[in-house]
Amino acid sequence: MIGYYNYTVVLTYLSLLSAVSGIVASLSGEGHPYYGAFFLLISGLCDAFDGKVARMKKDRTEREKSFGVQIDSLSDLLAFGALPGCIGLSLARVSEKFPHVSLIGVETKFDFWFSFALMVVMFFYVLAAMIRLAYFNVLMEERKLNGDTSRPYFVGLPVTTAALIFPALLLIPYLKPIDITLAYHAVMIIVGVLFIANFRLRKPGNKAFIIMLLIGAAEFILGIIIYRWHDLTNR
Numbered sequence: 001m002i003g004y005y006n007y008t009v010v011l012t013y014l015s016l017l018s019a020v021s022g023i024v025a026s027l028s029g030e031g032h033p034y035y036g037a038f039f040l041l042i043s044g045l046c047d048a049f050d051g052k053v054a055r056m057k058k059d060r061t062e063r064e065k066s067f068g069v070q071i072d073s074l075s076d077l078l079a080f081g082a083l084p085g086c087i088g089l090s091l092a093r094v095s096e097k098f099p100h101v102s103l104i105g106v107e108t109k110f111d112f113w114f115s116f117a118l119m120v121v122m123f124f125y126v127l128a129a130m131i132r133l134a135y136f137n138v139l140m141e142e143r144k145l146n147g148d149t150s151r152p153y154f155v156g157l158p159v160t161t162a163a164l165i166f167p168a169l170l171l172i173p174y175l176k177p178i179d180i181t182l183a184y185h186a187v188m189i190i191v192g193v194l195f196i197a198n199f200r201l202r203k204p205g206n207k208a209f210i211i212m213l214l215i216g217a218a219e220f221i222l223g224i225i226i227y228r229w230h231d232l233t234n235r
Helices: 007-027 033-055 062-093 109-145 159-175 181-196 206-233
Strands: 153-155 200-202
Touching: 007 033, 007 062, 033 062, 033 159, 033 206, 062 109, 062 159, 062 181, 109 159, 109 181, 159 181, 159 206
Parallel strands: none
Antiparallel strands: 153 200
């Protein structure tokens, strides 16, 4: 078989499978955006450690390393590009403020233009994520040829930050009963712009990495508690 199947790629594969599960959970049948958010957090957790796990194997060939880079970008595109976009569309579908909006059937002109606007936002966000990932794959290859493989900063906002930003947004309606459909899509526009913006962002150290992990864990646990409480009180 082609490809690689050792422990260095397992977390990347799991991140991809989590992303696909989140897309399905958000959009199909009785799907809900909050289901997608849980899978987004799981993808974020896998991504946080996949590089560290891969570097534990000291005898990786150059082909294995290149394969790891490629699958990481492809997985990130689905997990932190497509999945947040699908969560946004699912959010509009279950919105109480816009109950007449249909992302499949179109009944009125307002329905059409509102749904079209949401789709445009999603397309822009996913496109920005793809451009960022592809661009930095190219730069990485150039830096590798020049022997400059490590830098202390990011240029633009990393796509993986989506794993913390969007689940946090989805907690707001349970803490305060407001519809965040438009706010969510506005944040998607801002984050998409930051993906491809030309500014420097210092890479997190070990302390910042641990803080981000704790924030993600808190979002996951709080989401489960709030969603479960909401489910029980609305039976």
